[in-house]
């Protein structure tokens with residue numbers, strides 16, 4: 001697989017966050033234990049921590065089993081999201097951010113800090129999606145994203161679908177403005193598209 005865009009972005013993240021590394025959850029007993037704990041905590045509703053979720057923790061990106069099969073562009077979109085979490089940890093401190101993420105005001109069912117932390121990162125996901133795949137791809141994430149916030153994946157962190165939809169619509173409106181002003185498509189992304197197209201023949 002050519003991974004020029006995502007590899008270049010990893011290198012950029014390592015310059016910005018020198019201890020940044022990518023490791024597989026399946027190689028870590030601790031990550032597997034966290035997965036088992038979350039499955040237990042959510043009554044079996046969240047079972048994909050190791051198999052399907054990528055997680056930044058203490059400067060390391062722990063990737064799920066799905067990482068190996070991801071294409072260059074999808075990895076890039078994911079990395080853009082995770083970079084926001086690294087920047088947040090630098091801004092607020094790893095421990096205060098972790099405490100807020102896990103506990104404020106509740107660990108499950110009403111986790112406003114977690115919802116705001118994730119929203120900032122998902123807004124970057126949408127921005128990257130627009131850059132890589134266009135506005136329609138970002139718009140199509142509405143129901144999927146709402147489900148992330150109101151469902152078990154993140155412990156029912158913000159079970160208010162209308163407020164998620166409002167955040168989403170505002171974010172899309174901002175991105176539409178950026179697209180209208182030609183601010184989003186970059187040379188690196190176009191080059192990676194060409195490389196993927198060549199590879200696909």
Ligand SMILES: [Zn+2]
Nearest residue numbers: 081085118121
């Ligand atoms: Zn996140």
